[in-house]
Amino acid sequence: MRVIFNEEMKAVADDLDRMAQDVRKAxxxxxxxxxxxxxxxxxxxxxxxxxxxxxxxxxxxxxxHLLAKQNPVxxxxxxxxSTLRLAATFERMGDLAxxxxxxxxREYPQHALPEETREIFAQMVAFLRVTADRLVEMxxxxxxxxxxxxxxxxxxxDQLHHKxxxxxxxxxxxxxxxxxxxxxxxxxxxERLGDHAVSAARRVVxxxxxxxxxxDPGRDEDTPVADx
Numbered sequence: 001m002r003v004i005f006n007e008e009m010k011a012v013a014d015d016l017d018r019m020a021q022d023v024r025k026a027x028x029x030x031x032x033x034x035x036x037x038x039x040x041x042x043x044x045x046x047x048x049x050x051x052x053x054x055x056x057x058x059x060x061x062x063x064x065h066l067l068a069k070q071n072p073v074x075x076x077x078x079x080x081x082s083t084l085r086l087a088a089t090f091e092r093m094g095d096l097a098x099x100x101x102x103x104x105x106r107e108y109p110q111h112a113l114p115e116e117t118r119e120i121f122a123q124m125v126a127f128l129r130v131t132a133d134r135l136v137e138m139x140x141x142x143x144x145x146x147x148x149x150x151x152x153x154x155x156x157x158d159q160l161h162h163k164x165x166x167x168x169x170x171x172x173x174x175x176x177x178x179x180x181x182x183x184x185x186x187x188x189x190x191e192r193l194g195d196h197a198v199s200a201a202r203r204v205v206x207x208x209x210x211x212x213x214x215x216d217p218g219r220d221e222d223t224p225v226a227d228x
Contacts, residue, residue, distance in 0.1 A: 027132045093196045116167060132197075
């Protein structure tokens with residue numbers, strides 16, 4: 001029975017790894033679409049979200065099967081339940097990347113962002129590209145050191161997010177009302193991508209050590225969907 005459990009858990013882990021890789025691809029594509037008004041990248045992210053959703057469904061089905069048939073306990077139960085939570089987190093990250101891509105597609109051939117905001121958003125996108133790489137490596141290796149780095153560095157993204165409000169509310173704002181709405185929403189989507197990355201990192205720490213890191217409830221994956 002143990003051999004069967006390990007084989008089935010390996011299949012689940014493979015799907016979760018693919019989710020992380022697809023989320024990284026979505027984040028990178030959404031960033032390109034946003035900053036470069038790239039309609040092809042935007043459409044690729046939108047179309048690719050179906051694959052992330054399908055992988056989440058596969059992970060859920062396999063985990064439910066493991067819970068029902070293998071009756072895991074202790075560490076095994078912690079891994080299965082945490083895997084379910086990770087799949088949900090990655091699915092939400094895919095949705096956020098899709099929202100950004102949809103905004104870029106809607107405004108094409110114009111930029112969704114006014115000129116004065118593009119530098120700060122370029123910094124946010126660059127930060128998330130690094131975070132996405134870390135997530136893939138962290139998950140593949142169950143690396144708690146990388147997880148700790150993701151958690152600690154999130155404050156940098158929060159600071160960049162606050163700067164988007166300073167620009168939008170400043171006296172020098174020259175954008176349209178629609179651009180103002182887009183700046184606020186896209187900033188929120190990018191900031192939430194960082195928050196979900198932190199949630200994933202905490203979950204990996206919990207899988208490896210059984211320790212649930214102290215967390216700010218406002219950043220947890222349990223934040224109501226309405227806040228997305």
